[in-house]
Amino acid sequence: MRSTAIWALVASVALFSATHAVSIASQQLRGVVSDVCEHFLQISDYAAGHCNISDFNTMDSKCVESFELFYETPSLLLDCEKHAEAQNAKVKMLTFIDIYSRWQQHHTCELFHAKEKKAAVSCGGADVHRIWQEEAWPLYCDEIFELYKANRKEIDASCERTQYSDAFWEAYADYIALPICKTYYERVRDTVSHDCDTNVHTPPCNRMFSWYLRYQAQIERECLEVQGAKPFYKGFYAWKHSRGRQGGQMATYLAPVRVLLVSLAIQWSTCFAEFVYYDFNGTTGLILNGDAATSSCIHIARNDYSDRAGADDVREASIEMIQHQRLERVMTETVETEDHSTSARIAVETARVGHRDAFVKSLEERCAVRLRLTASQPRQISSVWYSEQLPVLQGFETRFTFQISDQSKRCYEVKDENFGTRHYRSCTVHGGDGFAFVIHSNPSKTAAVGYRDAKTQSQMGYEGIQNSLAIEFDTWHNGETPDTFYDHVAIYSNGADGNSLLESARLSTTALQDIADGRIHAVKIRYYNELKYEYVSYFSGTASLTTFIKDVSEGRRVGTLVVFADDGIDKDVPLLAIPINLAVALRLTSDQAYVGFTASTGNSWQKHDILGWYYCTQPPCLDQYGTEMTFAFDYNQQSMVSTASHQNNLYPIYIYPDSTPWVKKQTYFATTQRVGLIS
Incomplete structure (x- = not known):
């Protein structure tokens, strides 16, 4: 193939581009297309014999030049193959396309950046961003934007930003x-x-x-x-x-600011502390302790903006095999993360008591950033706190979504001691331990995290936190305590002393609830500083609760703590409800406490993820439009921060992890209040 074939094709494509946006005779247009396809066939014939795919770095320069041209106008040249009448011509073109596809995989970012630069100048930028007002886009712009649209996920995940990325995105946004x-x-x-x-x-x-x-x-x-x-x-x-x-x-x-304006009329310094994280692309205002981290569901190297970003993404884990001697038989015990290759067989062949019917592995594609309280690793413990103390005694509402995945699998294999004959094998997929929403005024403040010992392990991360109340979401049965065998929710507090999972600290009954089935679950927790008689029929309690059911003074009377989950939120049907006076249960300075989450794993493990979270002190919680806050399961679609700075890392222009204050859907409740995503 002579270079003239390539330049003839370039000229033909240029002519087609020039006539693309104007009205010309169909016969003339067919002639232009025919010339394009004829030159493309010559290039395809050359590529079949000269474009060596064994070493892309030393490939014939004419091949590279041809591939770059194809990259610019793929749809036009693909039409040539589609409408080729001669079988021989079709085969040659398909061979070229196959070689090009392999070459393109090795040069995705290099190719895209070259076209990005040209498109930023020709199709976008401050002076030409109104190009969309024309009747049709120039062919080149149309081709590059369609190419980016079709391969956006791969390009955004693989390619770095350049100085032309902003201008390119501006033009692309106009285009679509x-x-x-x-x-x-x-x-x-x-x-x-x-x-x-x-x-x-x-x-x-x-x-x-x-x-x-x-x-x-x-x-x-x-x-x-x-x-x-x-x-x-x-x-x-x-x-x-x-x-x-x-x-x-x-x-x-005005609904979001109404409460604040009334407060300011009384005392200018009053400010209600409220925040919302639709996701955790920005973590301003959060303190992470222990093994807590953030996760994008898959590891993206350039997103490692701190040691905690992606630190808990690992899936594989195991602990040392344990061997038990029983009479003439030997039993070996192994624990590892379930890889889902044998999940179906476990349920029908080897399942033992405690095996879960429903469990999932974590996402293997990019997601809006989430808090990962623990990884799928043994013996982890963590806590995450909002950095400032928040008012709690006058009432509050908090809501969050969570997901548990990548659970451990425990297998037992029994063999004959002398002959090695296997008698049976049994397995259980069941992770631990669970997590908790915790309110506390511990001396350690935002560094508070539960303790661990050889006997009790870590008890969901809140064991030992003084002056705390925990609403636990427990996925593990602790045989040494009167614990419920199934996933459940319960409320624990030991007053000013260190919290505990012992029966003496349990305040409510245990409510059975699917927690670790892999689904995204929503939870709403509401505290009223008065008895709410509509929830009396749902009240439960233990003898330990009676200590906290008493009035202290006017304005410090017995209140109502209510926990809702999933469908119960919309139906107003609580999972748990107890009468309690938090002013008695907790010793708080200025009626304020720290709020956040704790979690742990033991010799069984799983990922504990918090996907979104808000907290407000003047329910009903309103957004900036005066409508009541909700956390639907499309939380990542509600977050403009997610759209702006995470779902694609190249575009738009907000660099990950962004916390700028004027991106949409970040300011809530009132203009002067503290907001979690505002630095």
Whole structure:
């Protein structure tokens, strides 16, 4: 093949590109396409005999040049193969495509970055970002954006950002956008030129923000984020809040700040501490102890922004084999992480008492960042606390979602001592220990973590934490205590002393609940500083609870602690409910305590993941639109931070893990309150 064949193909493709967006005679267009396919056949013929796939680094330069051209316009050249009439021509083209596919796998990022640079200049950027207003995109832009759209997951996971990434994303966002999104991008990009991030009440800014307010819900649901979003939202929320203070027609949107405004009228310094983490792309405000980490479900090297990022992603684990001597038989005991290769056989062939019917392995694809309290490793213990003490005695609501996966498998094999004959084998997939939501005022503050000893192991990480109350989600039966055999939820407190799993510290009955079945579960915990008679029929308790059922003073009377899970949240049917006065159970300074999670594993293990979490002190908990907060199971779709900084690592422009304060859906409840994702 002579180089002229390649350049002839380049010229043909260029001619096709020039005629792509204009109306020309169909006969002329067919002639152009015919020339493209003829030159492509010549290149395919050459590639079959000269493009050596054994060493991609020393490949013929003409082959490389051909592959790069194919990379730019794959759909056009694929049509040549599809419509080739001669079988010989079709075979040659398919051979070329096969060689190209193998070569392309080795050069994905190199190829993409070259096209990204060209697209950033030709299809995007500050001067040409309105190119979408034309009737049709230039063929090159159409090809590269379609290629990125089809391979976005692979490219984002494998390729680093470059100086052209922002401009490329701007153009790509325009390319795939709905009409309303394109208008929204125009408004966002005009923010700086109109000074709408600071002078929010000028006529252009008023029109811009009024339009956005009208279509806000649709935009947040359907549009991607772009680079100018930060100043835009800074201006928008300042504009909205100032209108709210002036009254007018903004009353509908004042619900998130209503409680705060009343409080400020009484005492300016009062500030309700509330936060929300739809996911954990940003961990500002959280303290991680012990084996706690964050996880993207799979390990991404460049996401190792701290020693804890991805530290608990490992799946494989085992402990040393134990051998037991029993008369003339020898029993060996092995424990390892279940790899799911024999799961179906265990249930019908070797299952023993305690085997789970439902369990899953952790995700093997990228996910919104989650808190991983423990890995699938033996003998781990952890705690995660919000960094500041929060009001609890006047009432609060917290909600979180969690998932447990990658459980350990314990097998016993019994053989004849002398002859080695195997008598039987039995296995159980069942991990431990569980986790707990904990309220405490321990002297260790945010460094608090339970202790472990050889006998009790670690008891879900809250064993020994003084002045604490724990709502445990227990997945392991402890034979040394009157523990329930099945997954269950219970409430424990030992007052000012160290907490314990002993019967003397249990305050409620145990409620059976699927916890470690691999599903995503939602939990809502509500404390009222008064008796709620609608929940009296659900009350339960032990003798230990009676110590905490008494009034202290006016405003410190017996309250109600209620725990909901899954369907019970919407149906208002509690899993557990107890009468309790937290002012008696806990000795708190200024009525405040630390809140967070603990977890542990022992000689059986599993991953304990918290996927999202919020806490508010003035229920009902409202978002910035005045609607009640919920945690649906599409938590990662609700989080604009997830969309912005995690679901793809290249785009948009917010660098992982982002905690900037003006990205959408980060400001909740009131403008002056502390928010978990704001640094």
